[in-house]
Each structure stands twice: as C-alpha cells, then as structure tokens.
Amino acid sequence: MVLIACVAVLPLTALAGASPFAAAGDDEELDAVHHIADGYYLDFSPIPKIELPRIFLIRDSAGKLKLDFFGSTKRAVASGRYDVIFEDAAHSAAAEDHADDEASHDDGDHSDETVEQDDGHAEDDHAEDGQAAAGAGGHNSPLDGKLVPKDGELVIDFSITRHLVFVWIVAALMIWLFVGLARRYRRGVGRETAPRGMLQNSMEALITYVRDEIARPNIGAKADRYVPFLLTLWFFILFANLIGLLPLSVTSTANITITGVLAIFTFVVVQMSGTKDYWGHIFWPPGIPIFVKPILVPIEFLGIFIKPFVLAVRLFANMTAGHLVLLSLLGLGFTLKSVYGTGGGYAGASAGVLFALFIYLIEVLVAFLQAYIFVMLSALYIGAALEEHDHHHGDDHAHDEIPQIA
Amino acid sequence: MLAVNLLSPNPGLAIWMTLTFLLLLFILRRFAWGTITSALREREERIDESIKSADRALAEAKEIQADNMKARREADQQAQAILREAREASEKIRSEEIDKTREAVQRMQEEARAEIEREKQGALAALRAEVADLAIGAAGRILDENMDGDRQRKLVDSFIQDLGTN
Secondary structure, X not given: XXXXXXXXXXXXXXXXXXXXXXXXXHHOOOOHHHHHOOOOEEOOOOOOOEEOOEEEEEEOOOOOEEEEEEOOHHHHHHOOOEEEEOOOHHHHHHHHHHHHHHHHXXXXXXXXXXXXXXXXXXXXXXXXXXXXXXXXXXXXXXXXXXXXXXXXXXXXXXXXXXXXXXXXXHHHHHHHHHHHHHHHHHHOOOOOOOOOHHHHHHHHHHHHHHHHHHHHHHHOOOHHHHHHHHHHHHHHHHHHHHHOOOOOOOOOOOOHHHHHHHHHHHHHHHHHOOOHHHHHHHHOOOOOOHHHHHHHHHHHHHHHHHHHHHHHHHHHHHHHHHHHHHHHHHHHHHHHHHHHOHHHHHHHHHHHHHHHHHHXXXXXXXXXXXXXXXXXXXXXXXXXXXXXXXXXXXXXHHOOOOOOOO | OHHHHHHOOOHHHHHHHHHHHHHHHHHHHHHXXXXXXXXXXXXXXXXXXXXXXHHHHHHHXXXXXXXXXXXXXXXXXXXXXXXXXXXXXXXXXXXXXXXHHXXXXXXXXXXXXXXXXXXXXXXXXXXXXXXXXXXXXXXXXXXXXXXXXXXXXXXXXXXXXXXXXX
16 A cells, blocks of 8 residues: 555656755755665655554553554554654653644544554545645654553564665565566567567576576576575665665665565575585584684684674665765755855755766666675575585685675 | 664564565565576577587588589599490490401402302313313314324313413
C-alpha cells in the first residue's frame, strides 16, 4: 500500500514546478545527516511529507504482547498512549507542546488503536493534513523522536521506515524486471535466438559477468549453485545504490541495518557451505606449532564474524559518505550566503554544484563498485568455505588471505 | 542524536529487511534466475555446438574438395592414357594393315611371276617338242630311210636338251 502511494506520488513531484530548495531555504536549515538518516516519512519536497505507518510490538503492564498499528506517527502520538523521547531535553519539551498541538488539530479522529486501521482513511488524512505535516517537518517534530509506550515497554518497533519503502521499491523493480526477462527467455528470445533490445542485452551482460567473472573463478566447481544468491545480492545492492542517486529518492544501502542484513545472508550462506576443511582450519589450523594455536584459533574464529561485519560497514560507509559529501557541497552556497551575503552564496553555489556534479559521477562509479565488491567478497568467502585442501600448506595460505578493499 | 541514529541498528527494520530479502531471493530464484541461467547455458551450448559443427563441415568440405580434385586429376590421367592407347592401337592397326597389304601384293606378284615362269616353261616345252617334231620331220625328209624313227628322235631330244641348258 505504501508502495502504491509512493508510485502515485512520483509524477506529482515532477509536475510541481517549485524549486526544491524553497522549503529548505525558508524555514529549515539544510541538514545533510538528517537527509541521509532513516525516518518514518517520505520526503518528496516540495510536496508535503508523507508519514509512514507505525507498528509497535509492546508488552503492556499486564505482561501481554500486543501489536499496535497506526496510520502515521501523528496518530500514534495523538492516541495518547505514546511518549515522544528526544535525546536532548531541550527538544523534548518543545515536542510535547507540538504533540499536543497535533492532537487538538485532529480532534476526535483517533479511536484507531487496533490493527484494523483502514488504508484509505490514512491517505485521506495525509491529504487533509498535508500542510500541518509539512509544518511538523522541523527537528522538533515527533517524527524525529523515539516513541515509547506510556503503558508497558516497547519490544520491537516494526514501523515502516523510508529506507524500507525504498527496499520494497527496489525489490518490486527487480521482480518486475527479471520475471519479465525470464518470460522473454521462456518464449525463446535469447534461448533460441540472439537476445533483443537494450534491456535484455545489458542485463544479460551483468548476469553473465556475475556468473563468469565473480562466481565461477572464486567458488569453483559448485559455483552455479550460488549464482542465484549472488545475482540477487548484486542487483539488489546495485539498484538500491543507483536509485539512491535519483533526485528525491533515498539510498536504502546507506543504512547499517540494511547492509547488516545483507551481510548476515552472506554469513549464513558461507557457514552453511563450510566443509570439514574450513572448520578444521579455523579451530585447529594445520601446519602450525601447537603453542601458536591458542593465539590463532580465537583470531580465526573472530574472523568468521569480522568478515561480514566489514562487508556491512564498507557498503554502508561508502554510500553514506558519498551522499554526505554531495549534500555538503550543495550546502556550500547556503553556508557562504550566511557568512558573506548574496555574492558569496552565488559563488559558493556555483562552485558547489560543479564539485557536486563531479562527486555525483564518482558516486555512479561507486554504486557499481560497491555492489561488485560486496558480491565479489561474498563469492570469495563462499569459495574459501568450500575449498577442499589437499594438505600441502606451503602456498595454500597465500590465497587464504582475503584482499581487504576499502 | 542524528549521528547516533545513523549508526544504531534498528531491529524492526532488520526483521522487515530479512523477510523482504528472503522473499525476493525465493521469488527470483523460482521465477527468474533458473529460467534465465538455463536459457543462457542452452544458448551457449548451442553456439558452441554450431561453431564446432561448422568447423567440422568446413573440414569435411575441404576434404571433399581435395577428393574431387584428386578424382579429376585421376580421370584426366586416365583419359590421357586411353587416348594414347587408342592412338597407339590405331597406329598399330594401320601399320599392320599396310604390312598385310604389302605382303599380299608381294605374294600376288610372286604368284604371278611363278605362273609366268610356269607358262613360259610349258610354252618352251611345247615349243621344243614342236621344234623337235619339225626338225625330225625336216631331217627325215632329208635323210630318208637312213635312220629309223627312234634313233632320230633320241638324237633330236639330246640336241634340244643341250639347247635348253644353254
């Protein structure tokens, strides 16, 4: 449902002619970190923010687990059953006021504490309260705080975040694209004849690249079993990275949770394909003096977890850093304007936009590069786990070392 | 707070993401990757196979061409040989014919010559007998009864014999 809402909203943003910086320039400062961080709303400025549903799994005072569903953060706050917590106290007070504001604004409408919230209703609410929601976009809004139940404790916050929405967009795009492509192959285009069209040819090039250049050289004989996993990983990361470069969209891979889950998938696949040799090399490395083993075994053991952790952090940090740099360069104009006046603003903006263009092109490269590195290293780890050593340990360890790529 | 937010994992999101990625993996594996990779493999094998069979066909064609050339050369040689043989045979036949004719002519000449000789001998013999008779008749008239007929004849015959050997 959220997905449909986003898709419906996209053309609207294109039609709205107003400058996207108008809102930012007037009453909001440009906060790069805030733009990259996850949130409980979609921001296709200049159209008003779209709040996403909040879902909480709570344990109430009676000790019973309960699922709470709200169409938006505003409704959750207005229900009166949740407190907004900010990290620093100054914000907290303001937010309380704000929340009260919201509650009086939407009077009466808030009996929806049950899971059976109807979707149409939620969307009407967005349309009506668009202006109010936009007003609530400042840093004091409950959207930036943490909601905790007044009664009982929060077990897990299952709220839909905008990064999740973009994960779903990427997933939907992939399913549409590749199931459609598979139908083409089933019809015989590309099976019995040459592939036709730019889409099929380009996708095929990427698919065969992953199979022939990533999976097969690194995994070996059993590579084809892992190709579907690697392909899914590769296209998911690539599309998420590239979609994140589109105006108004969000980079879902610039989120440590998302990249962490991807790395956990790699971790699970690697451990599940581990041979006896693989575990043997970790817990009783052969060809090494006994007194070294107590040092080496913990290191090897930690390595199992460090590898996927590094995978997750690398992707997250690269995507986050790139976007931070982009936004910082674009913010140069605003900063110089506040220091040197209008002239400085123009100078800063023109320099900033040029630099940003340069960084943007690099970001396109990085989008491909990081997807490649993630999948490449995943394949390498799987290959290392599958490797059957024939116990001559002279040069074997040379290629056991995984190259560390930034 | 925001910087912390960037780095703090969100368990709810992690569960959503896990479910999403599992579902994505399942759907694509079931409905997309299998078909696509098998189609690619099939196509690759077909291309491999057609290149190999084209190579084989080319080699075969070359072999056939070589065979054809060889056969043609052989046929040429054979035709040449046949022609030569025919020429030789005809030459032989002609010369034989000539020889035969020449022989026949010779034989006929010899036969003719022999006939002439025989005729000549016959004629000579007849002439001699006539001449002897004439001479006897003449001599008898000359000598009258002085010699009987048999003595005269012997005389004349020996005379003619002498005559013949000269």
